[in-house]
Amino acid sequence: MVSGISLKELAAELNLAPSTVSRALNDSYEISEQTKKKVLSMAEKLNYHPNPFARSLRENKSKTIAVIIPERINNFFAQVIDGIESITQEHGYHLLVYCTHEDVEREKKIVSVLLNGRADAIVMSVSSQTSDISHLRKLYDRGLPILFFDRICSEIPTTKFITNDYQSTLEATRHLIQQGCKRPAFLMLSEDISITKERHRGFLAALKEAGIEHNPEFSKVCCQKEERNIEILKELLSKENRPDGILASVEKLALATYQAAKKANVRIPEDLKVISFSNMGIAGLLNPSLTTISQPACCIGEECAKILMKKLTKVNQPDLPNEVITFPSKLTIRASTMAE
Amino acid sequence: MVSGISLKELAAELNLAPSTVSRALNDSYEISEQTKKKVLSMAEKLNYHPNPFARSLRENKSKTIAVIIPERINNFFAQVIDGIESITQEHGYHLLVYCTHEDVEREKKIVSVLLNGRADAIVMSVSSQTSDISHLRKLYDRGLPILFFDRICSEIPTTKFITNDYQSTLEATRHLIQQGCKRPAFLMLSEDISITKERHRGFLAALKEAGIEHNPEFSKVCCQKEERNIEILKELLSKENRPDGILASVEKLALATYQAAKKANVRIPEDLKVISFSNMGIAGLLNPSLTTISQPACCIGEECAKILMKKLTKVNQPDLPNEVITFPSKLTIRASTMAE
DNA sequence: AGAAAATACGCAATCGTTTTCGATTTTATA
DNA sequence: TATAAAATCGAAAACGATTGCGTATTTTCT
Incomplete structure (x- = not known):
C-alpha cells in the first residue's frame, strides 16, 4: 500500500493545525470560508486523500x-x-x-x-x-x-x-400438468436449504391439487458435480416409468437435464417437459428454449x-x-x- | 460496525502489557511458551479478534x-x-x-x-x-x-x-473460411480497446491470407444496448450482399447475432456461420450450439x-x-x- | 465604552495495533 | 562468585484521522 500525504503534513504545509484542516475538509461551521478555500485548494494541489483506515479506526465503521x-x-x-x-x-x-x-x-x-x-x-x-x-x-x-x-x-x-417460492413453483407445476405431464419430477441441490423446502412444497401441492400421486423417487436430490448430476439424471430418464416433466429448483440442474436428456435420447419437450428457476438471459436461445421462473x-x-x-x-x-x-x-x- | 474486545482489554484481563499480548498472539520469540498459552486461551475465551483497521493503519497495508x-x-x-x-x-x-x-x-x-x-x-x-x-x-x-x-x-x-487474441482470431477466421464463408463480418464493442484491435488484426490477416477482399462495412462497431445491437445486426443481415459469417469479438454480440438472425430470417449455420469469444458454459446447449473461442x-x-x-x-x-x-x-x- | 457573545482556531486525547528501546530477571560462563 | 548473556516483559511512541475543550480574537449589544 502506498500512502500519499497525511493530514498532518497537509496542515504543516498550510501553517494550520491538523484539527483545523480536518474540520475544513469536513466543511465544519467552525471554520471560515476563507480558510476552507485555502485548505481545499491545497488538498487538491497536494493530492490529499484521507486514509480510510485511520477513519475507520476512529469512527468504528x-x-x-x-x-x-x-x-x-x-x-x-x-x-x-x-x-x-x-x-x-x-x-x-x-x-x-x-x-x-x-x-x-x-x-x-x-x-x-x-x-x-x-x-x-x-x-x-x-x-x-x-x-x-x-x-x-x-x-x-x-x-x-x-x-x-x-x-x-x-x-x-x-x-x-x-421470491414467492411456494406460489411460483405451484404455478409452474400447474403449467407442467396443464401441458400434459403425468409424472413430473422435482430436482434439488439439497434437502436442507430454504428454497428447496418451499419450492418442493409448492410442487407437491400442485400434484395433490391435480390428483397426481407422487413417486418419492421423482424428488431427486442432486449434488455439486455437473458430471455426477448428468449421470443421476440420465439414470432417472432411462427408467421404464420415467418422469415426463422436470421442475429444476435451480438453474444448473436444468442444464444438467438438457445434457442428460441428450444422452438418454429423450426429447424435450416431446418426451420430457422442462421448467426451471433461472435468471439466464439466454434461456430463449437454448435448444429448445427453456421455460423459466425468474426472480427480480x-x-x-x-x-x-x-x-x-x-x-x-x-x-x-x-x-x-x-x-x-x-x-x-x-x-x-x-x-x-x-x-x- | 460492532467491535468486540480490544487488545488492551485483553491485556488487562491477563495482567499483562498490551505489547506482550500482541507479541504472544503473533508468536514472537520474545514471549515464553507459558504466557503464549495463557494469552491464546484467554483470547479464545474472550473471543478476541484483532481490529483490521488498526492493523492496516499501523502496517500500512x-x-x-x-x-x-x-x-x-x-x-x-x-x-x-x-x-x-x-x-x-x-x-x-x-x-x-x-x-x-x-x-x-x-x-x-x-x-x-x-x-x-x-x-x-x-x-x-x-x-x-x-x-x-x-x-x-x-x-x-x-x-x-x-x-x-x-x-x-x-x-x-x-x-x-x-489470451493470444491475434492468433486465436486468425485461426477462428480460417475456420470460418474453411467452412465456406466468403464474406465474414467482425463484430466489436469499441474500436479503442486492446482486444478488439488485436482480434480485428487477426481477422483481417486471415482474410488477406485467403485472398478475400474485406468490406469495411463488415467490421461493425456495436454498442452497449442489447436492443440497439440487435437492430444494427438485423440491418446488416438484411442487406442484399449480407455477410455469411460472423466473428463476434465478445460474447454478447454473438447472442445479439442469434436474436438478429431470428428476426431477419437468416438461418444459422446454413445462411450464416457464427463464432464467438465466449466462456459460456452452455454454448453447447444453444440453438444451434455455438462455436466458441474460450479463454482459460x-x-x-x-x-x-x-x-x-x-x-x-x-x-x-x-x-x-x-x-x-x-x-x-x-x-x-x-x-x-x-x-x- | 465595557461586557457578552460569536467566531475561528489550536491542543491533546482517542481509536487498536505494532514495534523500538529499555528494564528486569534468569541462566550460563569464567 | 561475579559477570556476561539470554530470556521475558513493559513503557511509550507511532500510524492518520476526528473531536471535546480551551482560548484568543473579533463582533455585537446595552
Missing part, C-alpha cells in the same frame, strides 16, 4: 459491506450484486465479495474472518450444504447486521428477501442495499426487523414445456 | 485487492474472479469487487476512490469506453500495483495478462493473483515488470459453424 454467495458463475447472484452495488455505491460504500462454492466449510471460514468487523454488515445467501448454522449465529450475536436473500436462514431473526434479482439486491443503507447511514436505527420480504417471480413459457 | 471489471453478468469475468479468489484467499487477502458496466465515468470514479489506499493492489479489465487513461496513470503514479487482464492498457508499464479464465485469474501475492507478501520485491503474459484460447467447434 468501515463503509464496507460483505456479500457472500454460493457461486459467482450464475446470473442470479451476479444480478443481485449488481443491484446491491447500484445503491451502496451512491452512499460511498464498498463491496467485499466472497464465494463459498456451495461449501459450508468455506462459508464458515469466510464468516469467521468477518467476525473482526472488517465489514459493517453482511448480505448473504447460504450454501446448499449449510444446515448447522452456529457460525451464522456467532455473527448475529456479535451484533453485525446480517441480511439474507434467496437461500435464507430462518433461525436468525433478521430481514430476509426471497436486481430488485432484490437493491432492496437489500436500501434497507442496509438506511440502517447504516442514519442514526438511531432499530435492528433489522425479523421479517421475510417477498418479491414475486415471473414465469416465462418457452418451448421446453410446449405440448405437441 | 490492507490485505485487500480491488478487482474492477466491465460486467458481472459474464462468465469470463466471473471465472477470472473465482481464479483470483482461490489464490488470494489462501493468503488471507480480501477482494473488493467493482463493476464499471462499460462506463468510463464509473471507472474513473471507482479508480479515484481507490487512490486513498483502500486496496493494496488493483486487478482490472478496462471498460470498452476507455481511451483516455489519465485516471489509470494517476493510480500508477501513486505507486499502487496495477495489473491488467483481457482488456489491457498498454500505456501503463506493468504486467498484463491476455480461471487460470488467468490465478496467475494474476499469484504474481500479486508474491509482490505483496514477500519483502523487497521489484515493481511488476512491464510485460504481457499470454494464455492461449481454445477453439471449440460446434454446430454454428457447420458447413452443410
Whole structure:
C-alpha cells in the first residue's frame, strides 16, 4: 500500500493545525470560508486523500459491506450484486465479495474472518450444504447486521428477501400438468436449504391439487458435480416409468437435464417437459428454449442495499426487523414445456 | 460496525502489557511458551479478534485487492474472479469487487476512490469506453500495483495478462473460411480497446491470407444496448450482399447475432456461420450450439493473483515488470459453424 | 465604552495495533 | 562468585484521522 500525504503534513504545509484542516475538509461551521478555500485548494494541489483506515479506526465503521454467495458463475447472484452495488455505491460504500462454492466449510471460514468487523454488515445467501448454522449465529450475536436473500436462514431473526417460492413453483407445476405431464419430477441441490423446502412444497401441492400421486423417487436430490448430476439424471430418464416433466429448483440442474436428456435420447419437450428457476438471459436461445421462473434479482439486491443503507447511514436505527420480504417471480413459457 | 474486545482489554484481563499480548498472539520469540498459552486461551475465551483497521493503519497495508471489471453478468469475468479468489484467499487477502458496466465515468470514479489506499493492489479489465487513461496513470503514479487482464492498457508499464487474441482470431477466421464463408463480418464493442484491435488484426490477416477482399462495412462497431445491437445486426443481415459469417469479438454480440438472425430470417449455420469469444458454459446447449473461442479464465485469474501475492507478501520485491503474459484460447467447434 | 457573545482556531486525547528501546530477571560462563 | 548473556516483559511512541475543550480574537449589544 502506498500512502500519499497525511493530514498532518497537509496542515504543516498550510501553517494550520491538523484539527483545523480536518474540520475544513469536513466543511465544519467552525471554520471560515476563507480558510476552507485555502485548505481545499491545497488538498487538491497536494493530492490529499484521507486514509480510510485511520477513519475507520476512529469512527468504528468501515463503509464496507460483505456479500457472500454460493457461486459467482450464475446470473442470479451476479444480478443481485449488481443491484446491491447500484445503491451502496451512491452512499460511498464498498463491496467485499466472497464465494463459498456451495461449501459450508468455506462459508464458515469466510464468516469467521468477518467476525473482526472488517465489514459493517453482511448480505448473504447460504450454501446448499449449510444446515448447522452456529457460525451464522456467532455473527448475529456479535451484533453485525446480517441480511439474507434467496437461500435464507430462518433461525436468525433478521430481514430476509426471497421470491414467492411456494406460489411460483405451484404455478409452474400447474403449467407442467396443464401441458400434459403425468409424472413430473422435482430436482434439488439439497434437502436442507430454504428454497428447496418451499419450492418442493409448492410442487407437491400442485400434484395433490391435480390428483397426481407422487413417486418419492421423482424428488431427486442432486449434488455439486455437473458430471455426477448428468449421470443421476440420465439414470432417472432411462427408467421404464420415467418422469415426463422436470421442475429444476435451480438453474444448473436444468442444464444438467438438457445434457442428460441428450444422452438418454429423450426429447424435450416431446418426451420430457422442462421448467426451471433461472435468471439466464439466454434461456430463449437454448435448444429448445427453456421455460423459466425468474426472480427480480436486481430488485432484490437493491432492496437489500436500501434497507442496509438506511440502517447504516442514519442514526438511531432499530435492528433489522425479523421479517421475510417477498418479491414475486415471473414465469416465462418457452418451448421446453410446449405440448405437441 | 460492532467491535468486540480490544487488545488492551485483553491485556488487562491477563495482567499483562498490551505489547506482550500482541507479541504472544503473533508468536514472537520474545514471549515464553507459558504466557503464549495463557494469552491464546484467554483470547479464545474472550473471543478476541484483532481490529483490521488498526492493523492496516499501523502496517500500512490492507490485505485487500480491488478487482474492477466491465460486467458481472459474464462468465469470463466471473471465472477470472473465482481464479483470483482461490489464490488470494489462501493468503488471507480480501477482494473488493467493482463493476464499471462499460462506463468510463464509473471507472474513473471507482479508480479515484481507490487512490486513498483502500486496496493494496488493483486487478482490472478496462471498460470498452476507455481511451483516455489519465485516471489509470494517476493510480500508477501513486505507486499502487496495477495489473491488467483481457482488456489491457498498454500505456501503463506493468504486467498484463491476455489470451493470444491475434492468433486465436486468425485461426477462428480460417475456420470460418474453411467452412465456406466468403464474406465474414467482425463484430466489436469499441474500436479503442486492446482486444478488439488485436482480434480485428487477426481477422483481417486471415482474410488477406485467403485472398478475400474485406468490406469495411463488415467490421461493425456495436454498442452497449442489447436492443440497439440487435437492430444494427438485423440491418446488416438484411442487406442484399449480407455477410455469411460472423466473428463476434465478445460474447454478447454473438447472442445479439442469434436474436438478429431470428428476426431477419437468416438461418444459422446454413445462411450464416457464427463464432464467438465466449466462456459460456452452455454454448453447447444453444440453438444451434455455438462455436466458441474460450479463454482459460480461471487460470488467468490465478496467475494474476499469484504474481500479486508474491509482490505483496514477500519483502523487497521489484515493481511488476512491464510485460504481457499470454494464455492461449481454445477453439471449440460446434454446430454454428457447420458447413452443410 | 465595557461586557457578552460569536467566531475561528489550536491542543491533546482517542481509536487498536505494532514495534523500538529499555528494564528486569534468569541462566550460563569464567 | 561475579559477570556476561539470554530470556521475558513493559513503557511509550507511532500510524492518520476526528473531536471535546480551551482560548484568543473579533463582533455585537446595552
